[in-house]
Amino acid sequence: MSFYDAAIPPVRDQRLKIGDSFAGSVCEMLDCAKSGCMLRRNRSFWQTGACQMALTLMMAATVERSAIVMHGPIGCGAQLHALSAQTNKGKAQRGKQPVPPPWVSTNLKESDVIGGGERKLRETIEYVDREFRPEIIFVVSTCAPNIIGDDVEDIVRKAGESAAAHVVSLHCPGFKSRVVASAYDAFYHGLLRHLPLSPEPWRDFVPHHDGAAEELGKLKYEYIRGRTVNIWNATSIGPKDEDELIRLLGALGLKARVFAEYASADEMRMVSQAALNASMCDVHDDYMLSFLKEKFGTPYVMAGMPIGFKGTRRWLEAIASRFGLEEDAGRVADYEERRAREAIAPFLPEIEGKRVLLCGGVVRVGTEAVFLKELGMDVISFRAYHYDDGAEEVYGQVAEEFPDARIAVSNQLFEFCNQIKELAPDLVISHNGTQGTLAKLGVTGVQLFDADKSFFGYGGLFYMLRRIVFAFRNTSYQKRLSARVKMPYRDSWYEKDAFHYIKD
Numbered sequence: 312m313s314f315y316d317a318a319i320p321p322v323r324d325q326r327l328k329i330g331d332s333f334a335g336s337v338c339e340m341l342d343c344a345k346s347g348c349m350l351r352r353n354r355s356f357w358q359t360g361a362c363q364m365a366l367t368l369m370m371a372a373t374v375e376r377s378a379i380v381m382h383g384p385i386g387c388g389a390q391l392h393a394l395s396a397q398t399n400k401g402k403a404q405r406g407k408q409p410v411p412p413p414w415v416s417t418n419l420k421e422s423d424v425i426g427g428g429e430r431k432l433r434e435t436i437e438y439v440d441r442e443f444r445p446e447i448i449f450v451v452s453t454c455a456p457n458i459i460g461d462d463v464e465d466i467v468r469k470a471g472e473s474a475a476a477h478v479v480s481l482h483c484p485g486f487k488s489r490v491v492a493s494a495y496d497a498f499y500h501g502l503l504r505h506l507p508l509s510p511e512p513w514r515d516f517v518p519h520h521d522g523a524a525e526e527l528g529k530l531k532y533e534y535i536r537g538r539t540v541n542i543w544n545a546t547s548i549g550p551k552d553e554d555e556l557i558r559l560l561g562a563l564g565l566k567a568r569v570f571a572e573y574a575s576a577d578e579m580r581m582v583s584q585a586a587l588n589a590s591m592c593d594v595h596d597d598y599m600l601s602f603l604k605e606k607f608g609t610p611y612v613m614a615g616m617p618i619g620f621k622g623t624r625r626w627l628e629a630i631a632s633r634f635g636l637e638e639d640a641g642r643v644a645d646y647e648e649r650r651a652r653e654a655i656a657p658f659l660p661e662i663e664g665k666r667v668l669l670c671g672g673v674v675r676v677g678t679e680a681v682f683l684k685e686l687g688m689d690v691i692s693f694r695a696y697h698y699d700d701g702a703e704e705v706y707g708q709v710a711e712e713f714p715d716a717r718i719a720v721s722n723q724l725f726e727f728c729n730q731i732k733e734l735a736p737d738l739v740i741s742h743n744g745t746q747g748t749l750a751k752l753g754v755t756g757v758q759l760f761d762a763d764k765s766f767f768g769y770g771g772l773f774y775m776l777r778r779i780v781f782a783f784r785n786t787s788y789q790k791r792l793s794a795r796v797k798m799p800y801r802d803s804w805y806e807k808d809a810f811h812y813i814k815d
């Protein structure tokens with residue numbers, strides 16, 4: 312049975328060869344991943360990690376005219392209060408109504424854990440459908456119902472037969488995966504099983520009965536479909552990045568559409584009407600893109616992230632090659648690179664030779680490292696949250712560019728702090744959630760991504776460089792904060808190797 316037929320999606324720990332505990336050189340990591348030793352690595356001590364449900368929820372909350380049923384204890388939905396501001400902004404930036412999705416919790420209590428929460432879930436779905444009239448109801452199944460064995464899928468299937476809305480289950484037992492990226496698969500699994508992904512007659516197109524007109528309409532439609540590319544976003548990719556890629560693909564005469572965040576049920580039905588699906592990051596969407604190929608025969612391209620000169624050219628040329636437009640892509644990249652190099656030239660002396668530690672998602676970190684080298688910076692170490700075989704191609708290139716660089720596969724903050732003390736980098740580029748820690752350590756930091764800013768393509772590389780330059784020009788915040796704040800670690804921890812607890 313295919314993963315796609317299963318009621319509950321596999322977590323990445325089951326679906327891919329993954330690792331989350333490694334320290335060594337990039338070449339050693341690639342060897343370790345190929346030989347399977349990565350799978351055996353573990354830690355004898357772990358700090359708490361992120362919950363994969365939280366990331367699935369971030370994606371679901373962006374979908375237009377949806378409502379969310381949190382099936383679990385009330386606390387699991389707490390982040391939705393903060394998410395509303397973020398998703399409203401994302402909707403407004405994309406020209407959509409900034410309306411947050413209504414959310415309701417089944418509020419499981421101790422007695423429900425003993426007696427089961429199925430009745431509550433059924434009634435809550437009916438209530439949300441009646442009260443809010445959404446187009447989609449996302450039912451988020453958290454840890455508790457997965458532990459007690461509620462048959463969420465059966466309830467969702469039956470509710471879907473009577474509800475006016477599409478009822479979509481998102482299975483997110485946070486305890487089940489050590490890889491937060493499992494969240495992407497959970498979101499896409501719900502979409503591909505419960506949402507129509509093909510256009511419907513009369514709703515999306517008018518079937519003609521006049522032979523000649525019908526033939527002409529079909530030809531026109533096929534022409535446009537044959538030049539349409541779906542590009543797949545995620546929470547870390549903002550509207551400015553989407554616009555930059557739409558602009559670059561437009562220069563090749565291709566029409567780009569963005570899925571699946573911030574799309575509506577109407578737009579989702581058009582997913583199958585494209586000549587190509589293009590990933591913007593291999594970690595995000597391989598699960599969905601493989602499904603679309605299997606179900607609709609739509610080919611896909613996964614060519615890393617369009618970051619920096621090399622990364623953007625490779626991404627653009629990989630897509631162009633599917634349409635026989637390689638030469639056009641080369642010309643577009645040449646022209647854009649010329650302009651970008653002129654724009655960045657005045658800033659380069661300020662960052663030349665600066666030592667950088669990079670931390671974040673595995674593909675993004677590898678691609679960003681190559682870009683920083685292009686700018687003349689010295690990437691001394693990487694830290695990827697996890698590694699899986701989907702990142703092998705990107706890290707093949709990284710190994711060529713950085714034969715001696717050290718890499719850690721780690722999402723553990725205590726190891727990160729130790730590494731920073733030991734390496735004393737001039738700059739750390741990492742997730743927004745770690746910027747406070749960097750400031751407390753007195754280190755200059757820049758965010759690896761930010762949905763409000765530009766990172767992709769030629770516009771993105773210019774703005775990233777500017778952010779780095781500005782971060783170096785004013786470091787008073789880090790200096791003042793680190794002088795007044797004490798970190799929670801003993802000196803003895805900093806004397807140990809940062810990866811002391813990693814065991815084979």
Ligand code: SF4
Nearest residue numbers: 362364387453454485
């Ligand atoms: S109980 Fe489970 S699903 Fe809920 S927040 Fe905690 S880890 Fe996430």
